Amino acid sequence: MKYTAKTADKFVLYQNAVQSADAEVDFIDRLYKKAYGRPALHFREDFCGTQLISCEWAKLRKENEAWGVDLDQPTLDWGRDHNISKLKPDVAARVHQLHQNVFHVIKPKVEIIGAFNFSYFIFKERRTLVTYFKAVRKSLASEGLFVLDCYGGWESQQVMQEKTKHDGFTYIWDQAAYDPINDHTLCHIHFKFPDGTKMKKAFTYDWRLWTLGGIRDCLFDAGFSKTDVYWEGTTKKGEGDGQFRKTKEAENEPGWIAYIAAMP
Ligand SMILES: C[S@@+](CC[C@H](N)C(=O)[O-])C[C@H]1O[C@@H](n2cnc3c(N)ncnc32)[C@H](O)[C@@H]1O
Structure with a gap:
C-alpha cells in the first residue's frame, strides 16, 4: 500500500499501527468464561473511537451484541462508514453507537x-477517575467484568520518540512531556511516509500517567470487589510475547503494557 500525507486516512493508519482487536476480543472472552463459566454476550466499548473492537465482538458469535461509547461524532461516523458497514447486515445490526460521555451511560447493563x-488516562484527578469507575460498576450485570489496559515502566516517563515501521508508513509515538509533580504526560502520534511527507500530531493525548497501584485503589474506592493484573510474558529475546497471564508480582521493565480485570 502506498500512502502519502495527502492521501492517507489517519484512522486507517491508527487501526493498523495500534489496534489488535481480534486478540483483545479473544482475551476478554476467555477472561469472562474463566470467571463465570459461561460466555458473555453483551459488551460495551468505552472510548470506542472507530469501534473496531465492538465489530470484532459482534463477529465472535451470533448472540453477541456491542455498544460503543464515544464523545466524538465524526469518529463514530468514520467507524460506522468504514467498520460497521463492512460487516454482514445481521452482524452490523448487533453493533450500536452511543454518542455520549462515559460518565453518563448506565444502560443497558452488560457483562463486559x-x-x-x-x-481513561484523560481523567487526571483521582475523584474523576473514581466517578467514572462507579458509573462503569453501575452498568455491569451482577456477573460482570471491567477490563482496562495500562502502560508503564521507566521509559514511559522519558521524553522520547519511538518509531515503528509498518507496511507503507512509519508510526511515531512521541512522548513530548512528562511532569513528575503531577504525573501529567503529553503524547502525540505522527505518521511518516515513504515519499518523505509527514502527518504531524495526527492524534494528541493529554493524560495522567496512572500506575497500576493507583488505578486498582480507585477501582476499590469505586466499589469493585476484586482486581487482577494480567502481565505480559516475554520471548527469549526479552520482547513482549502478546500473552497476558494473571500475575501477583512482577519485575519492573523499561516499558510494559498490562491489563486489569475488575469484578463488581
Ligand atoms: C485513544 S482514543 C481510543 C480509541 C480506541 N478505543 C482504541 O482502543 O484505540 C480515545 C477516544 O475517547 C473519546 N473520549 C474522550 N473522552 C471521552 C468521554 N468522556 N466519554 C466518551 N468518549 C470519550 C475520544 O473522542 C476518542 O475517540
Missing part, C-alpha cells in the same frame, strides 16, 4: 465493559 488504549 472494556476501556482500551489507556483512554
Whole structure:
C-alpha cells in the first residue's frame, strides 16, 4: 500500500499501527468464561473511537451484541462508514453507537465493559477517575467484568520518540512531556511516509500517567470487589510475547503494557 500525507486516512493508519482487536476480543472472552463459566454476550466499548473492537465482538458469535461509547461524532461516523458497514447486515445490526460521555451511560447493563488504549488516562484527578469507575460498576450485570489496559515502566516517563515501521508508513509515538509533580504526560502520534511527507500530531493525548497501584485503589474506592493484573510474558529475546497471564508480582521493565480485570 502506498500512502502519502495527502492521501492517507489517519484512522486507517491508527487501526493498523495500534489496534489488535481480534486478540483483545479473544482475551476478554476467555477472561469472562474463566470467571463465570459461561460466555458473555453483551459488551460495551468505552472510548470506542472507530469501534473496531465492538465489530470484532459482534463477529465472535451470533448472540453477541456491542455498544460503543464515544464523545466524538465524526469518529463514530468514520467507524460506522468504514467498520460497521463492512460487516454482514445481521452482524452490523448487533453493533450500536452511543454518542455520549462515559460518565453518563448506565444502560443497558452488560457483562463486559472494556476501556482500551489507556483512554481513561484523560481523567487526571483521582475523584474523576473514581466517578467514572462507579458509573462503569453501575452498568455491569451482577456477573460482570471491567477490563482496562495500562502502560508503564521507566521509559514511559522519558521524553522520547519511538518509531515503528509498518507496511507503507512509519508510526511515531512521541512522548513530548512528562511532569513528575503531577504525573501529567503529553503524547502525540505522527505518521511518516515513504515519499518523505509527514502527518504531524495526527492524534494528541493529554493524560495522567496512572500506575497500576493507583488505578486498582480507585477501582476499590469505586466499589469493585476484586482486581487482577494480567502481565505480559516475554520471548527469549526479552520482547513482549502478546500473552497476558494473571500475575501477583512482577519485575519492573523499561516499558510494559498490562491489563486489569475488575469484578463488581
Ligand atoms: C485513544 S482514543 C481510543 C480509541 C480506541 N478505543 C482504541 O482502543 O484505540 C480515545 C477516544 O475517547 C473519546 N473520549 C474522550 N473522552 C471521552 C468521554 N468522556 N466519554 C466518551 N468518549 C470519550 C475520544 O473522542 C476518542 O475517540
